[in-house]
Amino acid sequence: MSATADIASVPRERSPAQRALRRLLRRRGALIGLALIVFFLLLAVAAPYLAPDDPLKTNFLLVRKPPSGLHLFGTDEIGRDVLSRVIWGARATLLAGLVSVTIAIGLGVPLGLVAGYVGRWFDMLISRLSDAMLACPPLILAIALAYTLGPSLSSAMIAIGVTYTPIFVRLTRAQVLAVKVEDYIEAARAVGNSHLRIAVRHVLPNVIPPLLVQATVSIATAIIAEASLSFLGLGQQPPAPSWGSMLNVAKNYIDNAPWMAVWPGLSIFLVVMSFNLLGDGLRDALDPRHR
Amino acid sequence: MSGFLVRRLATILPTLLFVTILVFGLQQLLPGDPAVALSGEDRDPSVIAYLHQKMHLDDPLPVRYGYWLRDLAHGDFGESIRIQQPVLGLILEKLPVTAQLASMAILIAIVIGVSAGIVSAVKKDSIWDYGANLFALWGLSTPNFWLGIMLILLVAVKLGWLPASGYVSPAEDLRANLAAMIMPAFVLGNSYAAVLMRHTRSAMLQVLNADYVRTARAKGLDERVVVLRHALRNALIPVITLGALSFGELLGGTVLTESVFTIPGFGKLIVDAVFNRDYAVVQGVVLFTATAYIVLNLLADLGYFLVNPRMRG
Numbered sequence: 001m002s003a004t005a006d007i008a009s010v011p012r013e014r015s016p017a018q019r020a021l022r023r024l025l026r027r028r029g030a031l032i033g034l035a036l037i038v039f040f041l042l043l044a045v046a047a048p049y050l051a052p053d054d055p056l057k058t059n060f061l062l063v064r065k066p067p068s069g070l071h072l073f074g075t076d077e078i079g080r081d082v083l084s085r086v087i088w089g090a091r092a093t094l095l096a097g098l099v100s101v102t103i104a105i106g107l108g109v110p111l112g113l114v115a116g117y118v119g120r121w122f123d124m125l126i127s128r129l130s131d132a133m134l135a136c137p138p139l140i141l142a143i144a145l146a147y148t149l150g151p152s153l154s155s156a157m158i159a160i161g162v163t164y165t166p167i168f169v170r171l172t173r174a175q176v177l178a179v180k181v182e183d184y185i186e187a188a189r190a191v192g193n194s195h196l197r198i199a200v201r202h203v204l205p206n207v208i209p210p211l212l213v214q215a216t217v218s219i220a221t222a223i224i225a226e227a228s229l230s231f232l233g234l235g236q237q238p239p240a241p242s243w244g245s246m247l248n249v250a251k252n253y254i255d256n257a258p259w260m261a262v263w264p265g266l267s268i269f270l271v272v273m274s275f276n277l278l279g280d281g282l283r284d285a286l287d288p289r290h291r
Numbered sequence: 292m293s294g295f296l297v298r299r300l301a302t303i304l305p306t307l308l309f310v311t312i313l314v315f316g317l318q319q320l321l322p323g324d325p326a327v328a329l330s331g332e333d334r335d336p337s338v339i340a341y342l343h344q345k346m347h348l349d350d351p352l353p354v355r356y357g358y359w360l361r362d363l364a365h366g367d368f369g370e371s372i373r374i375q376q377p378v379l380g381l382i383l384e385k386l387p388v389t390a391q392l393a394s395m396a397i398l399i400a401i402v403i404g405v406s407a408g409i410v411s412a413v414k415k416d417s418i419w420d421y422g423a424n425l426f427a428l429w430g431l432s433t434p435n436f437w438l439g440i441m442l443i444l445l446v447a448v449k450l451g452w453l454p455a456s457g458y459v460s461p462a463e464d465l466r467a468n469l470a471a472m473i474m475p476a477f478v479l480g481n482s483y484a485a486v487l488m489r490h491t492r493s494a495m496l497q498v499l500n501a502d503y504v505r506t507a508r509a510k511g512l513d514e515r516v517v518v519l520r521h522a523l524r525n526a527l528i529p530v531i532t533l534g535a536l537s538f539g540e541l542l543g544g545t546v547l548t549e550s551v552f553t554i555p556g557f558g559k560l561i562v563d564a565v566f567n568r569d570y571a572v573v574q575g576v577v578l579f580t581a582t583a584y585i586v587l588n589l590l591a592d593l594g595y596f597l598v599n600p601r602m603r604g
Contacts, residue, residue, distance in 0.1 A: 128305050128306065128309045129309055129313070131302075131306045132307075132308075132309030132310045132313050133313065134539075135307075135310055135539075135584055136310065136313070136539070136577055136580065136581040136584070137539040137540065137542040137543035137581075138539060138543055139540075139543030139546055139547075140542065140546065140577055140580050141577065143561060143573070144314075144317055144573050144577045145317065147565050147570075148320045148321055149320075150322075220431075220432070227434055227436075228434065228546075231550075232546070232550065232562055234565065247434075247436060247437060247440065251436075251440050251443075251551060254440055254443055254444050255444075255448045258444050261437070261440045261441070261444070262441075264437075265434065265437030265440065265441065268437060269432050272431075272433075272434070273428060276428060276431055276432050277428070
């Protein structure tokens with residue numbers, strides 16, 4: 001057998017990312033989570049085509065009708081189709097989860113990177129500010145922020161994003177502190193790389209795996225936070241549909257129209273559970289200690 | 292002990308100071324002139340000018356922060372615009388209600404969470420372990436306001452076992468008080484139980500493989516004694532610390548639980564304040580809960596210090 005054939009028979013070395021992906025796809029929980037996330041994303045994107053009715057169209061002849069062939073999830077207190085509102089509500093919920101965590105990462109990662117890399121007074125300032133924010137119960141801080149910004153979905157997303165920022169500052173900073181003493185960083189510095197290049201090219205890639213896990217879990221809690229703010233009247237404003245605000249109204253009709261509360265609540269539960277399942281799977285796949 | 296306490300207190304003070312900067316900063320972001328908001332519908336210029344002077348609104352920001360901090364140090368958290376009462380008094384009035392709810396929730400969470408964590412670790416990879424993990428996933432994924440609404444539907448409306456909402460003071464009627472609080476406490480404790488279950492399971496799994504547990508088994512001790520007296524005592528140490536770190540979530544949860552069950556605690560106080568645009572109350576609740584959270588974490592650290600002999604050495 002020739003040498004070329006020998007080499008060809010050796011299994012190709014996979015990159016760490018490919019190995020992590022294979023480990024992730026072997027976990028049933030993570031796969032179920034991923035499938036549900038894709039399902040809800042499709043629901044949100046294709047809402048105009050999938051919703052059987054206009055989510056804002058009222059009909060006073062159909063007030064609080066139980067689920068039937070015509071309205072699978074029933075109707076609400078002003079005769080709107082609950083199924084259509086649940087489908088459209090997926091947009092607000094998923095958007096809030098994704099945007100608020102993007103804000104938290106956008107602010108937290110650069111701040112944590114600079115704090116960990118530069119150190120000194122900047123690190124002290126950022127760390128103390130993060131500690132102060134982490135000392136406030138997240139929902140109460142988000143309520144205070146959303147209140148300051150005025151009630152709307154964007155305010156809720158900014159409030160949740162800012163509230164979650166210190167989590168990402170801490171995570172990034174801790175990772176940077178662990179990495180910056182490594183020999184390869186010293187080598188990168190010795191060959192004349194700039195601080196910015198070292199931070200972005202050599203330090204940042206090491207932060208990505210734990211960041212990915214934290215981001216996934218944070219999306220789950222951010223979705224609950226958005227639903228909570230909307231439930232309290234500080235998020236999505238009526239008549240636009242959001243699962244939290246639907247529950248806020250539904251609680252007043254729980255004894256005679258329970259279907260108004262069942263479906264939006266179940267949807268929040270399923271979406272949050274999916275991100276938790278994916279987060280657990282990612283943690284197992286990426287963190288060597290959990291393998 | 293005193294050295295540890297001094298070091299720990301030294302980290303608390305700057306954190307508290309930054310919390311005040313954060314809350315004061317938020318106050319500055321509010322749109323509009325607070326003096327105009329307080330001057331009533333007449334908007335009398337002389338009243339506005341008086342309020343400006345009284346509230347130091349024309350002074351530079353750091354000076355205003357200094358005045359505000361001085362008032363805080365004297366226990367002056369401001370005054371509620373709507374009820375016209377000192378904010379601290381309002382919070383202290385509502386505190387026993389929230390403290391009872393939170394304590395009952397923690398008790399329920401410890402009983403369910405720690406027991407589920409122990410069973411899950413001892414019977415790893417069995418149906419019990421899967422069941423406990425499913426319970427944790429359920430607890431972490433269920434919004435507590437939805438769970439509250441569903442339990443009201445099932446337990447109060449359909450079965451009629453417990454009241455749907457409302458509050459009775461324990462001094463007035465303890466039985467009615469417990470009947471009104473048990474469902475909200477379960478709702479509030481549900482996600483906390485899930486967090487405690489995960490921490491207990493992971494701590495127990497580590498401890499159950501330790502040499503001293505093997506030695507205890509080798510001595511012929513009953514498995515129950517090995518698990519509860521030898522393993523659990525050490526496994527609980529990280530659970531105390533990690534449990535205390537999640538306490539903020541529990542405090543936040545009181546806002547929604549009190550809102551669903553119309554319980555007049557300070558969670559409901561902040562929600563009402565938001566609707567009445569009563570910023571002094573919102574600010575007071577944020578400051579109070581942050582301080583309470585920091586103090587509780589300090590107590591948890593002290594607990595850790597006391598139960599862990601290696602730290603005392």
